[in-house]
Amino acid sequence: MLSFVPDIFRCIFHLLWPDACVGCGCGDEVRGGFCANCSRELLSLTALRYCPRCGTTVGAGINADEDGCFECPSTMPRFRRLIRVSPYAAPLRQAIIRMKYRRRSDIAGHVSKMLAQAVLAHCDVNSIDLILPVPMHWIRRLGRGWNHSAVLAGGVSSRLGIPLGDELIRVRNTPPQVRLPASLRQGNVRGAFAVTSPAVVRGAHILLIDDVLTTGATANEAARTLLAAGAAEVTVAVSAKAEPPTAYSQQIAEAEIA
Numbered sequence: 001m002l003s004f005v006p007d008i009f010r011c012i013f014h015l016l017w018p019d020a021c022v023g024c025g026c027g028d029e030v031r032g033g034f035c036a037n038c039s040r041e042l043l044s045l046t047a048l049r050y051c052p053r054c055g056t057t058v059g060a061g062i063n064a065d066e067d068g069c070f071e072c073p074s075t076m077p078r079f080r081r082l083i084r085v086s087p088y089a090a091p092l093r094q095a096i097i098r099m100k101y102r103r104r105s106d107i108a109g110h111v112s113k114m115l116a117q118a119v120l121a122h123c124d125v126n127s128i129d130l131i132l133p134v135p136m137h138w139i140r141r142l143g144r145g146w147n148h149s150a151v152l153a154g155g156v157s158s159r160l161g162i163p164l165g166d167e168l169i170r171v172r173n174t175p176p177q178v179r180l181p182a183s184l185r186q187g188n189v190r191g192a193f194a195v196t197s198p199a200v201v202r203g204a205h206i207l208l209i210d211d212v213l214t215t216g217a218t219a220n221e222a223a224r225t226l227l228a229a230g231a232a233e234v235t236v237a238v239s240a241k242a243e244p245p246t247a248y249s250q251q252i253a254e255a256e257i258a
Helices: 002-016 036-046 092-102 105-122 138-144 148-160 182-189 217-228 250-257
Strands: 081-087 130-133 168-170 193-195 205-213 233-241
Touching: 036 081, 081 105, 092 105, 092 205, 092 233, 105 148, 105 205, 105 233, 130 148, 148 205, 168 217, 182 217, 193 217, 205 217, 217 233
Parallel strands: 081 233, 130 205, 205 233
Antiparallel strands: 168 193
């Protein structure tokens, strides 16, 4: 019973102060969840060019196409392409942390809207057959209280009019990737997923939704599992792509906000 007390206070707070910026927390000129300053910063971040295979930001004049970029890993990912909203940087970073650890469904609504717009801008949505979230193991979902990726996927599904499925499940409760060095992340998630209904994904173009992509190990293993079950193609869409220096400051930011 006591575990629900923080949620009650959060609900009361958002009823009394519904227009606080989800990025910086201020209440000045809030539209679409963000204040004017955060909106300008977010607009500049979403305008950055990035590689469609690994999601890394690339500068002007640097080649980045469906074959990848100079930052792509030597072994190309199993998914066809990556779509992102912005780098994992303020103000979107703070919004994602609040959404993820404070179970802010209102922020999930704002983020899913931006994610749906990014998918529309970078992908032929008529070719997508099914949307799936990166699944969370039931033990971790029970402890956290919700699966934020599933909430994001639901928002994208409703905005794009594409069916939402739950055929991808996590069968191993792996340690959080954020606590592991890049060299161990691929092995940590190997064999972590399974498809419950191969007939549903067979021959389908899957849009796989997650909040943040760092090394891509989790998305790659999920895509490998879907392709092994018969999926024709997997496109990954994430709210943000972690890059230096934001990737290194992630734990500090979470400690400050959580």
